[in-house]
Amino acid sequence: MQKILITEDDDTIRAALAVILSDNGFEPVFASSCREARERFDGCSLCLLDLMLPDGSGLDVLKEIRQKSSVPVIIISCMDDNGDISRGLDLGADDYITKPFSGQVLVSRIKALQRRLSGFSEEAPEGLTATEQRLYDYFRLNKGRTLTRSQLLAHMWDNKNEFVSDNALSVAVNRIRGKLSGSGRIVTVKGVGYKWED
Numbered sequence: 196m197q198k199i200l201i202t203e204d205d206d207t208i209r210a211a212l213a214v215i216l217s218d219n220g221f222e223p224v225f226a227s228s229c230r231e232a233r234e235r236f237d238g239c240s241l242c243l244l245d246l247m248l249p250d251g252s253g254l255d256v257l258k259e260i261r262q263k264s265s266v267p268v269i270i271i272s273c274m275d276d277n278g279d280i281s282r283g284l285d286l287g288a289d290d291y292i293t294k295p296f297s298g299q300v301l302v303s304r305i306k307a308l309q310r311r312l313s314g315f316s317e318e319a320p321e322g323l324t325a326t327e328q329r330l331y332d333y334f335r336l337n338k339g340r341t342l343t344r345s346q347l348l349a350h351m352w353d354n355k356n357e358f359v360s361d362n363a364l365s366v367a368v369n370r371i372r373g374k375l376s377g378s379g380r381i382v383t384v385k386g387v388g389y390k391w392e393d
Contacts, residue, residue, distance in 0.1 A: 196222045199305075200239040202232040202256065203271070204249055208294070212243065215298040221305075232256045239266065241305060246272040246283070254286055261287035262349040265333045267308050271296065287337075320374040327371050334371075334381060334391035343388040 199216055203209045204227045213223045224239055226232040229251040236242065242260065246253040257268055267290075270283045275293040283291050290304055319331055333350050334342070347364055368389060372381055379393045 196220065197240040198222045198224050198238055200224045200226060200232065200236055200242040200244075202226045202229075202242065202248065202253060203245045204228065204247075205245075211298070212301075215302060219302050229253070229256050233259065236260065236264075236266075241309070242266060242268045244268055244270050244288070246270060246274055246279070254283065257283065257286050257288060262346075265329070265336050265350070269301075269304065269308070271301075289336075320371070320376055320378070322374055323371065327367055327374075330367055331371055334389070335379075338379075338391050338393065341384045341387055341390045345388075347388060 197220075199221045201209060201212050201216075201223050203212065203225075209225060209227070213225070216223045224235050226235050227249070229248050232242075232244070232248075232253075233256065244253045244257060248256075253270065253272070257270075260266065260268060268288045269290040269292060270288045271292050271294060272279070272283075273294040274280075280291045289308055292301060292304065319328060323331060330347070330350070333347070344361065344364060348361065368381055375381075379391055382390045382392050384390055
């Protein structure tokens with residue numbers, strides 16, 4: 196059963212989400228603050244993230260998630276200003292749903308996102324190492340966006356809490372390029388980083 200992290204401080208909304216997700220075969224994991232979200236994120240396959248939390252902004256949690264993981268994040272917020280929505284998506288959220296929302300629509304969005312992401316693995320070139328697969332998925336998730344070398348290095352944070360070297364990043368990108376077979380390409384953005392183009 197896939198675990199979904201629900202970062203939401205409203206008890207009523209949290210309870211409703213628990214029922215909706217459980218009824219659709221997901222295991223909800225709850226966090227009511229930024230601190231709890233950081234503690235409980237590992238092992239979850241998707242995150243539902245509120246922006247207004249008692250100890251800070253959900254956007255800060257989103258930034259930290261994107262430094263180390265490509266796990267899908269859907270923002271659920273009462274903030275419906277176009278600027279707030281753009282900011283969340285620009286920071287790496289995969290979707291943005293405003294409150295109040297339909298449980299049916301939420302589940303449909305989750306399943307659509309999972310279908311899209313599962314397609315990445317099915318289309319992945321053969322022979323990728325675990326590090327190369329992670330980097331490849333991250334490029335695909337951010338299709339068309341320029342990713343700085345710093346962002347990519349942060350995303351490749353290893354289990355020993357040591358940053359992957361800048362040279363190792365270049366080597367990994369070149370190895371992925373050598374294994375691609377027409378599904379897209381990694382373009383170098385001079386002086387900045389890289390970008391995936393279909």
